[in-house]
Amino acid sequence: xxxxxxxxxxxxxxxxxxxxxxxxxxxxxxxxxxxxxxxxxxxxxxxxxxxxxxxxxxxxxxxxxxxxxxxxxxxxxxxxxxxxxxxxxxxxxxxxxxxxxxxxxxxxxxxxxxxxxxxxxxxxxxxxxxxxxxxxxxxxxxxxxxxxxxxxxxxxxxxxxxxxxxxxxxxxxxxxxxxxxxxxxxxxxxxxxxxxxxxxxxxxxxxxxxxxxxxxxxxxxxxxxxxxxxxxxxxxxxxxxxxxxxxxxxxxxxxxxxxxxxxxxxxxxxxxxxxxxxxxxxxxxxxxxxxxxxxxxxxxxxxxxxxxxxxxxxxxxxxxxxxxxxxxxxxxxxxxxxxxxxxxxxxxxxxxxxxxxxxxxxxxxxxxxxxxxxxxxxxxxxxxxxxxxxxxxxxxxxxxxxxxxxxxxxxxxxxxxxxx
Numbered sequence: 506x507x508x509x510x511x512x513x514x515x516x517x518x519x520x521x522x523x524x525x526x527x528x529x530x531x532x533x534x535x536x537x538x539x540x541x542x543x544x545x546x547x548x549x550x551x552x553x554x555x556x557x558x559x560x561x562x563x564x565x566x567x568x569x570x571x572x573x574x575x576x577x578x579x580x581x582x583x584x585x586x587x588x589x590x591x592x593x594x595x596x597x598x599x600x601x602x603x604x605x606x607x608x609x610x611x612x613x614x615x616x617x618x619x620x621x622x623x624x625x626x627x628x629x630x631x632x633x634x635x636x637x638x639x640x641x642x643x644x645x646x647x648x649x650x651x652x653x654x655x656x657x658x659x660x661x662x663x664x665x666x667x668x669x670x671x672x673x674x675x676x677x678x679x680x681x682x683x684x685x686x687x688x689x690x691x692x693x694x695x696x697x698x699x700x701x702x703x704x705x706x707x708x709x710x711x712x713x714x715x716x717x718x719x720x721x722x723x724x725x726x727x728x729x730x731x732x733x734x735x736x737x738x739x740x741x742x743x744x745x746x747x748x749x750x751x752x753x754x755x756x757x758x759x760x761x762x763x764x765x766x767x768x769x770x771x772x773x774x775x776x777x778x779x780x781x782x783x784x785x786x787x788x789x790x791x792x793x794x795x796x797x798x799x800x801x802x803x804x805x806x807x808x809x810x811x812x813x814x815x816x817x818x819x820x821x822x823x824x825x826x827x828x829x830x831x832x833x834x835x836x837x838x839x840x841x842x843x844x845x846x847x848x849x850x851x852x853x854x855x856x857x858x859x860x861x862x863x864x865x866x867x868x869x870x871x872x873x874x875x876x877x878x879x880x881x882x883x884x885x886x887x888x889x890x891x892x893x894x895x896x897x898x899x900x901x902x903x904x905x906x907x908x909x910x911x912x913x914x915x916x917x918x919x920x921x922x923x924x925x
């Protein structure tokens with residue numbers, strides 16, 4: 506089974522986001538240009554400088570049985586819901602082994618989180634201080650581990666080829682999918698469940714990000730707060746949720762008659778080597794990831810019709826990404842329809858790459874680029890074709906799309922997908 510050139514395809518998708526409880530409702534909202542950002546109504550948020558966030562649309566308690574939910578951090582709950590949807594969407598009817606079309610020894614899981622079980626950690630510390638040692642949950646450690654979402658998804662599907670958890674801040678979800686592509690390409694697995702999740706809407710992360718001046722404080726207009734590429738942007742809006750895809754070798758997928766959404770062409774990864782939180786302003790690190798993608802695949806810039814950009818709505822990051830695209834692709838950028846879907850979902854941190862991969866794959870599948878909302882005054886430094894106002898049809902023929910993800914620490918990951 507060892508190979509370095511196996512074609513990888515996407516055969517299943519799943520999501521739970523601020524826009525919907527599954528991939529279909531999330532996609533519908535993205536195309537319609539609806540925002541999932543709202544004012545936080547919890548009592549703990551009343552005195553915070555940032556009182557807005559993109560909260561999950563469907564509470565996981567409505568889906569996961571209570572006895573199981575009590576043993577899972579919210580981030581793992583999101584991952585499990587998205588993975589279950591993707592698994593079913595791919596046509597699998599039970600755990601690996603029970604479903605004869607997938608061998609558990611050839612099945613992997615790569616689910617990332619940038620922060621992991623932060624709400625479990627903080628909540629259980631409050632329990633310890635306020636109620637004493639005997640009241641701390643015995644499930645605390647398995648719940649707060651960053652690998653908890655991956656481990657629980659792996660157990661759910663019966664994965665034995667490897668269960669992994671890349672942690673690279675806001676690039677985590679995309680790096681997980683890139684790692685999964687390589688697992689299949691190099692022959693370690695035939696099928697991999699891959700994506701990202703995050704559940705960090707809690708006063709401490711919100712205050713911490715706010716004190717860094719990284720988040721929008723536009724509490725008076727929650728739905729207009731996340732505004733990538735707009736001259737008036739003032740930071741990102743925190744979101745929560747998960748996005749998961751089923752990746753499969755093309756040979757395996759066709760042998761079992763699976764539907765195929767798109768080809769997963771490959772990944773490009775680099776690091777800025779610049780600053781722990783600030784992007785390298787010229788976009789050199791991002792450009793290196795883009796170039797690595799081109800060098801390691803047969804992808805041609807002329808094929809790329811769409812980019813789901815990282816576009817968090819921070820003043821420096823949005824421009825650095827555009828500079829990098831221009832540096833690598835030159836005038837070809839002019840025919841790439843760029844969407845900043847965080848304008849609607851908020852920024853899901855480690856879950857962003859997973860949800861935005863789902864959006865990228867569906868954009869190719871339906872040949873529609875979602876709009877970037879709230880761009881009232883396009884930053885003059887953004888010299889690119891940003892899809893604004895309404896969704897846009899993508900060209901016919903064989904086309905490709907990119908999903909860009911970058912994270913604190915200078916992590917850069919670019920994923921490429923193509924129609925089949």
